[in-house]
Amino acid sequence: MSRNGPLALIFHTVFVIVMVAPILVVCLVAFTPEGYLSLPTNGFSLRWFRTIANYPEFIHAFWVSLGLGALSSLVALLFAVPAALAIARYRFRGRDVLAALFLSPLMIPHVVLGIAFLRFFTSAGLGGSFAALIVAHVIIVFPFALRLTLAAATGMDRTVEMAAVSLGAGGWTLFRRVTLPLILPGVISGWALAFIQSFDDLTMTVFLAAPGTETLPVRMFLYIQDNIDPLVTSVSACVIAITMAALILLDRFYGLDRVLAGKGDTGR
Template structure:
């Protein structure tokens, strides 16, 4: 492995600081005993962590976000597999148009999507419902799921499937035993990216979530409109802690690189 020069090292250090500083500041402020956002804080207290318990709506909003993200990402990945296989392998009329259509949610401002969905869901009676949220989130996270599924479908060596066919496997068996196992890293990373985007989404969701279906970011957004206390920082710190714990557990169990990059699969 080649060593970095001093300038590169300084650059990398600054970049890492730039990336991590907001997270560190949020976690730091969460431990303040004061009733307002104070930084740097001199005293330490768990006051604002204990305060979370007095707001059960934050906890239910967290579960709401988790369920919404997991479900809409899983459905988006499920829909992306046939789309990715078709786009990666076949040249058909309207292929470019379909690809552009699937990617279009990325190009429309989320605030526009939010207003459109609000109007549409009110029309069909899904306003403020969980079903409505799931539908909207599938559409928003679909481009992320498709991008990564597509990348792994394009990278797939067709002759591996041909080999399976020549050995007597039916189309369904090839899909189940060969194609799907080989695109799993792409599906896993597509799901993860879709989940993060769903979990994070506030601009659009704030329009379509009802009082009973508010997600965590929406709940936090509404809270800081009326309050200036550091409660949201302690909530954020908890989410960060859960994320880190989740990533470590995933890495121990499967190896993050294998899951997201697929390095463990073919060694190339």
């Protein structure tokens, strides 16, 4: 039972079509049998998906993106989990300043971060290296990892920990057996959101990547800069398919609404 009038439903339909159209057109063009950009009106073909195999730089870039996303999200969590626990439980001087600092990468334009890291890592002699990419990505995904962990740590029932302490647990055992399992859903979704953020970043990475450390978005961007042909649509279609699969998995195991709510707060 919808309480929307016909006008509202027409608006909604047009809105949804416009939202979906660009994504749909990319996926459709990817299946064209022609040698140029066109909708597959004369049947579907996989030729442009097969063509990807002839461009090892795309495949290499994919692995770089995957490794970079997984690793930088993990490292970010190693720093973010203790910080989140401190911010969630203690009222100390400088707490608000620290929290603002840790969330600041959301507010700093990625182009500025790209320039800052380029300058920094070039001076340090690490320009274009994978290590530099990891560090840079740790910074940009940190707020996402922190925010979801923080939400879990704030929502956690502290008396459970007190109960564990009263039963003799302490220090590392307390963290590993009680605290971590309780905040784990937040930590895992923080990782997933951080991964997606890292996997998708172009603006900052385009400054830092060198041949060999180019990520998939960078490779695609540089390719589009030269020319747009069906090959880049088939690569995009693959990226879209992978993202969708990850989304479905995330939704099954955690609930997409919670993940999206975390991402939607960018900039505050």
